[in-house]
Amino acid sequence: xxxxxxxxxxxxxxxxxxxxxxxxxxxxxxxxxxxxxxxxxxxxxxxxxxxxxxxxxxxxxxxxxxxxxxxxxxxxxxxxxxxxxxxxxxxxxxxxxxxxxxxxxxxxxxxx
Amino acid sequence: xxxxxxxxxxxxxxxxxxxxxxxxxxxxxxxxxxxxxxxxxxxxxxxxxxxxxxxxxxxxxxxxxxxxxxxxxxxxxxxxxxxxxxxxxxxxxxxxxxxxxxxxxxxxxxxxxxxxx
Numbered sequence: 085x086x087x088x089x090x091x092x093x094x095x096x097x098x099x100x101x102x103x104x105x106x107x108x109x110x111x112x113x114x115x116x117x118x119x120x121x122x123x124x125x126x127x128x129x130x131x132x133x134x135x136x137x138x139x140x141x142x143x144x145x146x147x148x149x150x151x152x153x154x155x156x157x158x159x160x161x162x163x164x165x166x167x168x169x170x171x172x173x174x175x176x177x178x179x180x181x182x183x184x185x186x187x188x189x190x191x192x193x194x195x196x
Numbered sequence: 197x198x199x200x201x202x203x204x205x206x207x208x209x210x211x212x213x214x215x216x217x218x219x220x221x222x223x224x225x226x227x228x229x230x231x232x233x234x235x236x237x238x239x240x241x242x243x244x245x246x247x248x249x250x251x252x253x254x255x256x257x258x259x260x261x262x263x264x265x266x267x268x269x270x271x272x273x274x275x276x277x278x279x280x281x282x283x284x285x286x287x288x289x290x291x292x293x294x295x296x297x298x299x300x301x302x303x304x305x306x307x308x309x310x311x312x313x
Contacts, residue, residue: 173239183230
């Protein structure tokens with residue numbers, strides 16, 4: 085869903101541990117979801133995507149889970165590394181529309 | 197892979213002046229471009245969607261006369277912030293989509309940090 089005027093929640097994880105970042109969306113017509121990583125002063129970088137006809141998708145060290153019943157999306161990062169420290173956003177498109185709407189975002193900090 | 201070049205990366209301007217930000221797709225045809233604004237510690241807020249050769253569609257609350265968007269070619273879109281004020285200071289990011297896109301279907305520029313003094 086859209087976030088306006090909200091500050092980013094934060095998550096701290098020890099290096100090597102797994103992390104889970106959550107995202108809630110509000111529109112049941114959302115049909116495509118993307119997770120992005122944004123480093124300070126840069127544009128968003130694609131991580132992984134999932135369509136609404138899927139529940140799970142895996143990439144290299146990342147897994148996205150989609151629960152349409154409760155409109156919830158999560159990003160799991162395995163064996164976190166210092167380079168994983170960034171802000172992570174979920175984004176969605178709504179059926180029939182091209183525009184990509186961003187969720188609130190979470191700042192992930194990996195502690196050495 | 198698909199690349200979008202955004203320029204300038206940083207700009208400082210005086211209140212009342214106008215600033216133009218360019219977004220170029222380097223290796224694909226950007227049939228649709230999007231402009232976002234991001235305030236510190238906040239998410240990206242979609243400002244407008246532009247299709248090549250058409251007028252931009254602005255999101256609710258975004259002043260079309262203040263944020264002029266031009267998408268005259270398949271490789272270039274510009275955002276002009278007119279009569280800038282300090283509250284317009286923000287991070288502006290463009291995104292493009294079109295045939296031959298890579299993963300996710302949307303390619304983002306590296307952003308422009310606008311500071312109005």
